[in-house]
Amino acid sequence: MADCAQPVSPRLGIGAAIVVAALILGTLAAVALRAEPGRGLGSSDWAALRFTLIQACLSAGLSVALAIPVARALARRRFVGRRLLISLLGAPFILPVIVAILGLLTVFGRAGWFSSGLALLGLEPVQIYGLHGVVLAHVFFNLPLATRLVLQGWQEIPAERFRLAAQLGADARAMRQLLEFPMLKRIVPGALAVVFAICLSSFAVALTLGGGPRATTIELAIYQAFRFDFDLGRAALLSGLQLVLTGAAALVAVRVSAGEGFGTGLDRPLQRWDGSTAGARIVDGLWIVLAAGFLLLPLSAIVLAGLPGMLTLTAAVWWAALNSILVAALSTVLLLLLALPMATAVALGRGGVIELAGILGLAASPLVIGTGLFIVIYPIADPFSLALPVTALVNAVMALPFALRILVPRARAVVGRYGRLALSLDMRGGAFVWRVLLPRMRPQIGFAAGLAAALSMGDLGVIALFADPEFATLPLQVYRLMGAYRMETAAAAALLLLALSMAAFWILDRGGRWHAEA
Amino acid sequence: MLRLENCLIENGGFQLRADLTIARGSRVAVIGPSGAGKSTLIEAVAGFRPLRRGAMFWNETALAQIEPGKRPVAMLFQDGNLFPHLTVAQNVGLGIRANLHLDVAKRAQVQAALVRVGLQDMADRRPAALSGGQQSRVALARVLVQGRDLLLLDEPFAALGPALKAEMLDLVGELVAESGATLLMVSHDPNDARRIADQVVLVAEGQAHPPMDTASLLDNPPPALKAYLG
Numbered sequence: 104m105a106d107c108a109q110p111v112s113p114r115l116g117i118g119a120a121i122v123v124a125a126l127i128l129g130t131l132a133a134v135a136l137r138a139e140p141g142r143g144l145g146s147s148d149w150a151a152l153r154f155t156l157i158q159a160c161l162s163a164g165l166s167v168a169l170a171i172p173v174a175r176a177l178a179r180r181r182f183v184g185r186r187l188l189i190s191l192l193g194a195p196f197i198l199p200v201i202v203a204i205l206g207l208l209t210v211f212g213r214a215g216w217f218s219s220g221l222a223l224l225g226l227e228p229v230q231i232y233g234l235h236g237v238v239l240a241h242v243f244f245n246l247p248l249a250t251r252l253v254l255q256g257w258q259e260i261p262a263e264r265f266r267l268a269a270q271l272g273a274d275a276r277a278m279r280q281l282l283e284f285p286m287l288k289r290i291v292p293g294a295l296a297v298v299f300a301i302c303l304s305s306f307a308v309a310l311t312l313g314g315g316p317r318a319t320t321i322e323l324a325i326y327q328a329f330r331f332d333f334d335l336g337r338a339a340l341l342s343g344l345q346l347v348l349t350g351a352a353a354l355v356a357v358r359v360s361a362g363e364g365f366g367t368g369l370d371r372p373l374q375r376w377d378g379s380t381a382g383a384r385i386v387d388g389l390w391i392v393l394a395a396g397f398l399l400l401p402l403s404a405i406v407l408a409g410l411p412g413m414l415t416l417t418a419a420v421w422w423a424a425l426n427s428i429l430v431a432a433l434s435t436v437l438l439l440l441l442a443l444p445m446a447t448a449v450a451l452g453r454g455g456v457i458e459l460a461g462i463l464g465l466a467a468s469p470l471v472i473g474t475g476l477f478i479v480i481y482p483i484a485d486p487f488s489l490a491l492p493v494t495a496l497v498n499a500v501m502a503l504p505f506a507l508r509i510l511v512p513r514a515r516a517v518v519g520r521y522g523r524l525a526l527s528l529d530m531r532g533g534a535f536v537w538r539v540l541l542p543r544m545r546p547q548i549g550f551a552a553g554l555a556a557a558l559s560m561g562d563l564g565v566i567a568l569f570a571d572p573e574f575a576t577l578p579l580q581v582y583r584l585m586g587a588y589r590m591e592t593a594a595a596a597a598l599l600l601l602a603l604s605m606a607a608f609w610i611l612d613r614g615g616r617w618h619a620e621a
Numbered sequence: 622m623l624r625l626e627n628c629l630i631e632n633g634g635f636q637l638r639a640d641l642t643i644a645r646g647s648r649v650a651v652i653g654p655s656g657a658g659k660s661t662l663i664e665a666v667a668g669f670r671p672l673r674r675g676a677m678f679w680n681e682t683a684l685a686q687i688e689p690g691k692r693p694v695a696m697l698f699q700d701g702n703l704f705p706h707l708t709v710a711q712n713v714g715l716g717i718r719a720n721l722h723l724d725v726a727k728r729a730q731v732q733a734a735l736v737r738v739g740l741q742d743m744a745d746r747r748p749a750a751l752s753g754g755q756q757s758r759v760a761l762a763r764v765l766v767q768g769r770d771l772l773l774l775d776e777p778f779a780a781l782g783p784a785l786k787a788e789m790l791d792l793v794g795e796l797v798a799e800s801g802a803t804l805l806m807v808s809h810d811p812n813d814a815r816r817i818a819d820q821v822v823l824v825a826e827g828q829a830h831p832p833m834d835t836a837s838l839l840d841n842p843p844p845a846l847k848a849y850l851g
Contacts, residue, residue: 520701521701521704523669523689523698524698524701524702524704525719526668526669526688526689526690527667527689527690527694527695527696528690528715528716528719528763528767529688529689529690529691529719530690530715530719530720531690531719533720534719534720534721535719537720538704538707538715538719538720538721539704542706542707543704543706
């Protein structure tokens with residue numbers, strides 16, 4: 104019928120959504136069938152649950168509490184490098200976890216810069232392993248995200264309100280009551296929920312900085328049950344628990360979060376008249392310097408610690424790097440094959456099943472999918488020989504929710520603006536996709552592909568489940584080198600990983616925007 | 622000949638009735654108050670609005686079940702008539718083959734159309750590098766190569782200044798005179814109708830009236846039109 108004519112069919116997208124949903128629910132079912140409900144949770148399982156919740160609460164609370172003064176300072180100050188600093192706040196999202204951890208160890212570890220400084224003052228070195236190490240790493244990753252979210256709240260306050268407040272002669276306290284508190288009341292619950300949900304499924308941080316009976320997250324417990332005890336029943340039980348937790352948290356986060364922090368225009372300085380006292384200037388300056396130092400020191404530490412070892416990297420590291428590039432490339436291709444048809448179908452108004460797959464993707468934990476895939480593959484093939492494609496697939500599914508958030512609004516705009524023109528020219532199917540949809544979406548496709556490639560390049564999750572001693576990706580190789588206390592080689596390999604991740608993101612993102620017309 | 626028999630066209634909650642015939646080769650302006658359903662009428666002819674009731678024919682062919690791109694219709698929208706990432710020649714070429722696989726003869730056809738609208742030197746530019754009037758000419762060159770029997774205009778020149786708009790309307794007049802196409806154009810300006818149209822379809826109060834002679838209708842407007850013209 105003419106009334107539902109569309110330039111392209113949503114069937115592929117619905118198919119892709121069904122594949123994703125089947126993968127997530129199928130692996131879950133595989134896990135559930137192996138779980139032994141009669142056995143219930145043991146004391147160590149309860150400890151893992153408790154630790155998971157405590158560290159997630161602390162990480163969320165601290166990240167957001169620190170983000171409030173940092174965002175306030177960034178919102179009302181203008182200084183050289185402000186734009187750069189605000190762009191850098193987006194970087195931890197694509198920063199490989201293992202690289203950041205190595206950097207944090209170099210700065211805050213027992214033999215790190217911070218402890219050496221304390222030793223000069225005759226103080227004891229700080230202890231980074233355990234709960235506070237896990238929380239420190241989570242704050243490192245999520246303080247920038249929380250800052251971006253609160254900064255977005257500041258940017259959404261209309262300029263007229265600042266003018267009005269200035270006209271009324273509002274002092275710092277009045278500004279808080281008039282503008283800041285109402286904004287925070289709207290933004291903070293969402294920010295807390297997002298950071299909490301992210302920290303719930305923390306694996307790599309807990310693997311490297313936690314461990315032991317007192318600092319094990321559920322994800323880590325799944326890995327240990329699987330890898331050390333090969334106790335599929337227990338891994339399955341823990342997977343079920345994890346899925347309930349992340350599912351609930353993802354639902355809450357989606358419900359209460361206002362924006363996703365991908366918003367553009369965050370570097371636009373607002374015209375402000377408040378905070379001009381010397382005290383306010385000093386306090387703001389201090390917060391900016393502290394936050395920038397906290398983010399930049401570990402990264403500089405990796406560069407400094409890694410450079411000397413770059414020339415002596417072993418063949419094993421280069422092979423691992425090649426594996427990582429292959430995983431990232433395959434994962435990016437898989438992601439685009441899933442996300443583009445899904446985004447198109449949503450743009451055509453066939454949202455239902457696809458939204459469901461998107462929510463499932465947010466709730467899914469890579470270790471749960473990995474465990475399920477292992478159970479499914481085990482009877483028919485050697486799971487370890489499939490480490491590379493399985494890792495790529497799981498990474499693609501994990502990147503899917505972010506990719507959809509980037510692609511869907513643009514796909515909607517393109518179909519809305521050019522759909523009828525294309526129809527009137529009898530331009531459908533392939534002609535529409537190749538001549539209109541893909542060229543018009545190129546910048547967004549490049550951005551999504553860049554994120555997916557960088558996330559996959561730095562991922563240390565499923566690969567830890569599936570890799571045999573002969574096979575490693577670069578993040579796993581860094582982890583193994585750390586475990587063998589070969590810190591200089593580990594730092595060099597981490598620097599290589601950092602360079603590869605950033606290069607993958609930069610090339611794809613730039614490639615998308617290259618010669619892209621408005 | 623375009624024939625609308627007892628048509629009921631739906632647009633959201635709004636309904637428009639139409640029972641009229643438009644002779645082949647005539648130039649018809651669709652006028653009426655804003656929100657009365659002028660665009661709804663031509664969108665139905667183009668195939669973007671479903672018929673709740675009635676039937677629509679071009680000569681003896683029933684149109685209702687034919688997809689927009691397969692109808693004997695070329696249409697220009699209010700805006701967004703060009704793809705900004707394609708060159709002028711590609712935008713015109715879409716009118717011949719939507720996948721842009723054009724052989725030498727077809728490319729010559731595109732070039733001839735660009736010559737006809739006075740843009741022979743602009744073939745490799747992108748729309749952003751052209752003025753508003755030039756962009757309208759590109760869209761008209763595409764209409765030319767489409768070679769359809771019916772040309773529908775949904776105020777594509779509304780954003781142009783008065784002189785440029787008049788120039789475009791004159792060009793449209795020349796083009797349909799050369800090709801013998803039937804023109805159906807939405808307008809809210811009676812002067813446009815006088816300039817180019819020999820007949821007027823008045824759309825008011827949920828009804829599209831049969832076409833009437835432009836001059837006599839505008840000189841002796843019925844009450845509904847009089848209220849609109851003021």
